[in-house]
Amino acid sequence: MKITPKPIVKDDTIETVVLNRRMVGDKMEKTKYKSDIEIAQESTMKPIFEIASKLGLSEDDLELYGKYKAKLSSDALKKIATKQSGKVILVTAINPTAAGEGKSTVTVGLGDAFNRIGKKAMIAMREPSLGPTMGIKGGATGGGYAQVLPMEDINLHFTGDLHAITTANNALAAFIDNHLQQGNELQIDQRRIVWKRALDLNDRALRKVIIGLGGPAQGVPREDGFDITVASEIMAVLCLSTDLQDLKNRLARMVVAYNYQKQPVTVGDLKVEGALTLLLKDAVKPNLVQTIEGTPALIHGGPFANIAHGCNSAIATLTASKLADYVVTEAGFGADLGAEKFLHIKTRSAGFKPEAVVIVATIRALKMHGGMLKTELVNENVQALMAGFTNLKKHIETVQSFGLPAVVAINKFVTDSDAEVKALLDWCSEQNISVALTEVWEKGGEGGIPLAEKVIEAIENQDNKFAPLYDLSDSIADKVRTIVQKVYGGKDVEFSSKAKKQLKDFDSYGWSHLPVCMAKTQYSLSDDPSKLGRPTDFTITIREFKPSIGAGFIVALTGDVMTMPGLPKKPAALNMNVDEKGNAVGLF
Structure with a gap:
């Protein structure tokens, strides 16, 4: 037809x-x-x-x-x-x-x-x-x-599904803050909590927030922020899990903070991987x-x-x-x-x-x-x-x-x-x-x-000789360099002082064997969205790394890529409606 x-x-x-x-x-x-x-x-x-x-x-x-x-x-x-x-x-x-x-x-x-x-x-x-x-x-x-x-x-x-992931993400955030409130047995350094809350909407006002204000009964004051749900590690964990038990194991490995000795604290340490899995079972x-x-x-x-x-x-x-x-x-x-x-x-x-x-x-x-x-x-x-x-x-x-x-x-x-x-x-x-x-x-x-x-x-x-471009045994820095040079066509990589320190820390934590997940603009082969076509002789700057141990990779952050987008001047929502029969209108 x-x-x-x-x-x-x-x-x-x-x-x-x-x-x-x-x-x-x-x-x-x-x-x-x-x-x-x-x-x-x-x-x-x-x-x-x-x-x-x-x-x-x-x-x-x-x-x-x-x-x-x-x-x-x-x-x-x-x-x-x-x-x-x-x-x-x-x-x-x-x-x-x-x-x-x-x-x-x-x-x-x-x-x-x-x-x-x-x-x-x-x-x-x-x-x-x-x-x-x-x-x-x-x-x-x-x-x-x-x-x-x-x-x-x-x-x-x-x-x-995305609502369940949002709920699990925010339940974990609540468990972390409750742990601080109830005595902080794991000695979590509240300045080094890396887990953020999440929302499946573009809302720039939530990128940086202060929580726990209003006195002792309202919790421990600290800086926090929101990611969009699809940037939550729980989303990545769900998408890379092969079954329910694998999901639980990956959730337990997620790093949520560091303690006063600068050692990672995981969901498994908080003992809430079972509760999170329950929220995600469907x-x-x-x-x-x-x-x-x-x-x-x-x-x-x-x-x-x-x-x-x-x-x-x-x-x-x-x-x-x-x-x-x-x-x-x-x-x-x-x-x-x-x-x-x-x-x-x-x-x-x-x-x-x-x-x-x-x-x-x-x-x-x-x-x-x-x-x-x-x-x-x-x-x-x-x-x-x-x-x-x-x-x-x-x-x-x-x-x-x-x-x-x-x-x-x-x-x-x-x-x-x-x-x-x-x-x-x-x-x-x-x-x-x-x-x-x-x-x-x-x-x-x-x-x-x-x-x-x-x-x-x-x-x-055609011959299929599929093989990755780097070995997992390569260092994190070498994996990044391989991607930049062989996939992007760039000249080299520069690491910020923070990123260099993180590389040493991650090696001591035993994370160097993990693959790298680059966070980069989609519009260019480089980390500059204005460089279209096939730019050459450019250097990618890694400003910091983010461990996604449950998902099983290390995120390398470049440029100004944000994990909570904002709405444009005229969002698509302005054209959306519903008619008297309940049918969607203006949805593309």
């Missing part, structure tokens, strides 16, 4: 539709197309029982959250654990721009495309955070005719939903890729690989962030090997990397496009450096001219890079068939 977008009207006064443009001769004509939410609301979903039956699951394997959402039960996860694993395909991208790249859309469309050509496929993606959803970034359910449903639920409260189960075309999708976990490891849960990816022959998953932002962390952290932790990597690129983003302004992108500019190829080339080189087959997906927009498309296809051909024009936003799975065929061809015909 061919699916094409239906123009509504050519009237700029209608606010519920998306503005697109198409070339008519030498002129650009404005045309109105249905918005993502309109397409989603007009789609007919199947009961989740039917989606589960495609995977060989029964009603007893599901825990229902209404008619169209379900969690897979613990018994179901155990039942399929011994099945042979399918092929995992990672979708990443070039460095994102304000123009948007559509990585989630391509992920969904590729899963649909596999099913259209007779392959048993599933999708494994992250859950959206309410902060960016109501801020500026938008949702994370794909777009156009390549979406997961029900998009309103997934982009809002879904099955409550959140750890993956969520089953469907695409517009009925492809099964597991949407579970949602750490950011610029401040955490940026991948959906290991449980969801491993489960999907037991239920399908092909699993399409994604990692946040460009290959320098989410993909690097997927390949260095997630694959090691979960114990699997990816078969291929899809690199999503858009002509309009490449033109921005080539020097064009966002306001000019509707204009054809082959010269700027070709100047932007340097960014794409670096990401291709990065994927290949891991020994993995790479396929470029050109996510087509209506503003792309024939000359620009030809220039990009010709460049990929000259570079001997596998490439496919991808039109899943407009045509759904049908528009992703060329990409699906290219991916299968790459898996079958």
Whole structure:
């Protein structure tokens, strides 16, 4: 079945539709197309029982959250654990721009495309955070005719996983402050408490707070702050755990503070890992939903890729690989962030090997990397496009450096001219890079068939010699330097005096064997978001490290990346509403 977008009207006064443009001769004509939410609301979903039956699951394997959402039960996860694993395909991208790249859309469309050509496929993606959803970034359910449903639920409260993580995070904060109040048996230095509270919203006013004011009965006064929930270590712990017991063990290892002897204090020392696990016992189960075309999708976990490891849960990816022959998953932002962390952290932790990597690129983003302004992108500019190829080339080189087959997906927009498309296809051909024009936003799975065929061809015909770029036995400093030089293309690394002291301390604590999770701007290969394209001869500065021992990595903080975002001047929430029937309005 061919699916094409239906123009509504050519009237700029209608606010519920998306503005697109198409070339008519030498002129650009404005045309109105249905918005993502309109397409989603007009789609007919199947009961989740039917989606589960495609995977060989029964009603007893599901825990229902209404008619169209379900969690897979613990018994179901155990039942399929011994099945042979399918092929995992990672979708990443070039460095994102304000123009948007559509990585989630391509992920969904590729899963649909596999099913259209007779392959048993599933999708494994992250859950959206309410902060960016109501801020500026938008949702994370794909777009156009390549979406997961029900998009309103997934982009809002879904099955409550993020709320459970928020509650567990703040329960731990309360336990720490109560320990101080009740005598401080562990001799916690209140100046060195590193655990923050959390909220799943963008709220800059909560970055730094003072708590415990008002006298002895109100607690011990100290400085505190809030992270956005998806930056909480509990989110990372949940997403890297392989089962409930692993979750509990990881929670117990989380470092929350240091004592007066400057030794780490853990959740296990506080003896509250059991209580935290109890709060997360349902959140750890993956969520089953469907695409517009009925492809099964597991949407579970949602750490950011610029401040955490940026991948959906290991449980969801491993489960999907037991239920399908092909699993399409994604990692946040460009290959320098989410993909690097997927390949260095997630694959090691979960114990699997990816078969291929899809690199999503858009002509309009490449033109921005080539020097064009966002306001000019509707204009054809082959010269700027070709100047932007340097960014794409670096990401291709990065994927290949891991020994993995790479396929470029050109996510087509209506503003792309024939000359620009030809220039990009010709460049990929000259570079001997596998490439496919991808039109899943407009045509759904049908528009992703060329990409699906290219991916299968790459898996079958290209060598897969997957190997990490650094050994866990390398020092933390050497791991950082490897990422900067081999993934970012930088010259070197500088460590602040605080970071240098932390490196010595971490070595004494026995943490040097852990992988590194870089916290860096997503917009540039460097730590300067204004340096687009492929900057060279730059040095990355590590201002401090943050131990995430429960998650199993050391976070290296660069630039001014914040763990609690703020809202823009005109947040997306201004366009959101609900009609008299309870239907969401203005949600993308």
